[in-house]
Amino acid sequence: MTACYSWGRLKPVEALLCAPLSRKFSLTALLKSRPENNSAHGKSVRYLPRGHARSYGDACLLEGGTLVSSLLLDRLIAFDPQGKTITCESGVLLRDLQRFLVPRGFMLPVTPGTELITVGGAIAADVHCKNHHRYGTFGCHVLSFTLHRSDGEILECSPGKNCGYFKATIGGMGLTGFISEATLSLKPVPGPMIGAENIAFENLEEFFALTKESTADFEHTVSWTDCVSGNGQRGIFMRGNHAPLPEPESKKSKSLPLAVPLTPPLSLVNGLSLRAFNLMYYAAQKRHRRAFNVHYEKFFYPLDGVAHWNRIYGPAGFYQYQYVIPPAAAREATAAIQQEISHSGQGSFLGVLKTFGSIKSPGLLSFPMEGVTYALDFPNRGADTEKLFARLDAIVGEAGGRLYLAKDARQPRKLFEQGYGSVLDEFLKYVDPRCSSELSRRLMGS
């Protein structure tokens, strides 16, 4: 048994780890092969697929279970430039896939704020991107995948085959089985650079105006908000398009020079440092209100440049709170939430604000829906943080919104059922009976 964490580092679980060496493997045999599993006193062994463990909360944790890692399944299988598809094993990191694709004129249509997740993880969390209003979620571009079940069944899943499993697995947080390989469709890009603009805004009205103005002409839009000062509404609106420019010679991507080498004894994210950081960042951005060109890795995944950045929150770890609220209630609810956070003094570096478009994902438990989404980090301050979240939950619930399972560590079951209840019964039909996570135990009963 090993202590295993998620990205938020809130609380470890003790679990067994195992890893298939080849995509043609037997999940049943692998689970049996751990001697600890054979002496489980007749209790049914519970397992959970595990990629790069970048879920913030408890979606990638299973106390006393077997975590089946995909990280050794990192091979490419086939690439079809004419058909614009790629087939690869589920443990390939999006970073490595894109480093292969971009020099050949392609990118994945949808990637989240980090490239350091696996293809399997991207499907399981049905990740979304700054371009959701144009391209939807990761699941919208998955053509097929192979799903291993604990009873030995190996299912080829696509919209036309085993469609129920296909829809349940996208966004299904790994609970339907182990994905060993997938075929994805690709987006042609003219090069590695993004033509970008940063525009400062003072309040939510300006944010919504900028969103309306930008959606038609810009593929990528997202905003960073200052959660601490004033009413917590000012920020920087970032927008960009792929640019037909070569990468400047001097700025070729090198290996990560920055890293947080150890966990500091307390959180470095406190009120003072936060305020100073926010003001500096905002002022610097304001001076550079102009168009500029930036490498896609810096535009999309700035934090990937700092290895182990999650350690700066100290040994207590941190929470991510991300919600989406439908358009009707979005403005009011977001203002109320920003007010709550600003007053609490428990803000975070990253307040990321964005609007989702109306493109629907095939995934049953997919998080994005049309409306406004806001993602925030909070250092774990125990009861104070939980009290704040309870107030935020109330606002989200009343506005008809829901929380992102890949980030969630603590939402009450009631809020989850409110947000996803309409698809839950259907989803539960496809869950592998021997598959569980701390998330599913908390929200779905097992």
Added chain:
Amino acid sequence: MSSFNRIVIFGATSVIAQHIARELLTQGTRSFVLIGRNQEKLTEVKADLVTRAVPEHIDCECLICDLLDPRAVKEVTTAALACGVPDLCLIAQGSSLPETAVLQSDLKALHDNLTLNAISPALCAEAMLPALMQRKSGTLAIIGSMAGDRGRASNYPYGAAKACLDTYAQGLRHRCYHTGVKICLIKPGRVRSPLTAVLEHPGPLAEPSEVARTVVKDLLRVRSVIYVPSLWRYIMFAVRLMPGFIFNRLSV
């Protein structure tokens, strides 16, 4: 030399070998011979290399061989040389599994483990070397390990086999000194592998892709002994010199 044109890899399904092959591909290698015992896994490695080469085409041949059998090793080497003598021969078979506790209690497992990790690489080196010496050029690289620098309670069977390869490579280097053939011994530390994949916090762990980058860079520079990460050369120097009455007290 700017790159290796043709390479032969024994034990091509090992994690490090796969990543070294990928790195060599980016450096210009276009002809690969992959040798191993599992047809299916070799085909997966081949498909990965062929895909990564797109839009270019590469020659990639898979040869099946029981690398523990001297006769089979001789035959497969002849087959590998049929299309030409390679610029680089990488000997990569080996396994840090099963765990030491199993090896201590199961003598058959211990026998097989030592055969795979020490004897098999030696067979492959001897089988391949005459062709390189005859052509008076080429590099023979063997994957050892820092574990071979000092016997430790936690992994001494593995370490001993790798130490055998260390001395073997030294001898080959002496033998080949005037022939133009270079002998490299690669000593990685702990790399993400089937063993470490099951450890959540195995300590400082090198990514195989980073290991491969360092290895290929140093192979092209013709370094005799390649430590990855490079700084560990100095750490292991100190570890080797530590007197037994101090080292044996440590629980490392």
